[in-house]
Amino acid sequence: MNDRRFLFLVASTREPGHTGNTEWLARQAAATLAPEVQQQWLHLAGMALPSFVDRRHTTGTYAPPEGDLKALLDATLACTDLVFVSPVYWYSIPSQLKTYIDHWSGWMRTPGVPFKEQMAAKRLHLITTSGDRAKAQPMIDSVRLCAEFLSMGWGGVLWGKGGPPGAVQADDEAVAVASGFLMRR
Numbered sequence: 505m506n507d508r509r510f511l512f513l514v515a516s517t518r519e520p521g522h523t524g525n526t527e528w529l530a531r532q533a534a535a536t537l538a539p540e541v542q543q544q545w546l547h548l549a550g551m552a553l554p555s556f557v558d559r560r561h562t563t564g565t566y567a568p569p570e571g572d573l574k575a576l577l578d579a580t581l582a583c584t585d586l587v588f589v590s591p592v593y594w595y596s597i598p599s600q601l602k603t604y605i606d607h608w609s610g611w612m613r614t615p616g617v618p619f620k621e622q623m624a625a626k627r628l629h630l631i632t633t634s635g636d637r638a639k640a641q642p643m644i645d646s647v648r649l650c651a652e653f654l655s656m657g658w659g660g661v662l663w664g665k666g667g668p669p670g671a672v673q674a675d676d677e678a679v680a681v682a683s684g685f686l687m688r689r
């Protein structure tokens with residue numbers, strides 16, 4: 505367990521300095537990791553992510569990424585456990601997280617980057633909040649299928665009832681499940 509390295513990708517679009525429900529819940533979960541376990545937190549909203557371009561059937565390959573996209577690729581490859589800290593937006597994921605996942609299609613085709621092979625050795629966890637658990641299911645299924653496509657392990661979903669900042673703190677069940685959620689096998 506102690507040699508695991510967690511990358512938390514925060515997808516909320518709350519303004520800087522305003523911690524959303526999903527990040528608050530994720531920080532509860534992260535607080536129960538052993539101190540030796542490495543944690544890296546990245547906020548996608550503050551990163552300059554270029555739109556993905558589908559070159560699969562033209563050039564067929566992708567140049568190594570630069571800037572924030574390179575930082576994201578490097579952080580992704582370096583982790584053992586990837587945690588999507590993502591609210592439900594319109595039954596789906598926020599657009600910045602979708603753009604990040606779209607770039608996986610390029611990283612699979614970037615010469616010298618063993619993306620598929622390395623992703624298959626990682627585990628994907630989802631921490632999410634929204635108004636309604638049942639209606640979060642399409643988003644949860646979509647994320648789980650992305651993990652399955654890359655043969656990643658599935659760490660499961662931690663859902664909490666969100667709303668305005670702080671709302672999830674009243675979801676006793678989510679707060680209880682957060683403890684130990686990231687240690688599950």
Ligand SMILES: Cc1cc2nc3c(=O)[nH]c(=O)nc-3n(C[C@H](O)[C@H](O)[C@H](O)COP(=O)(O)O)c2cc1C
Nearest residue numbers: 516524525526591593594595633634635636666667
């Ligand atoms: C653009 C947008 C779309 C949303 N779509 C949904 C939705 O489809 N279903 C839902 O239950 N809540 C929806 N919500 C509410 C958020 O999921 C909820 O407030 C969540 O707790 C926000 O997470 P955060 O505080 O971490 O930013 C939406 C909120 C926004 C801003």
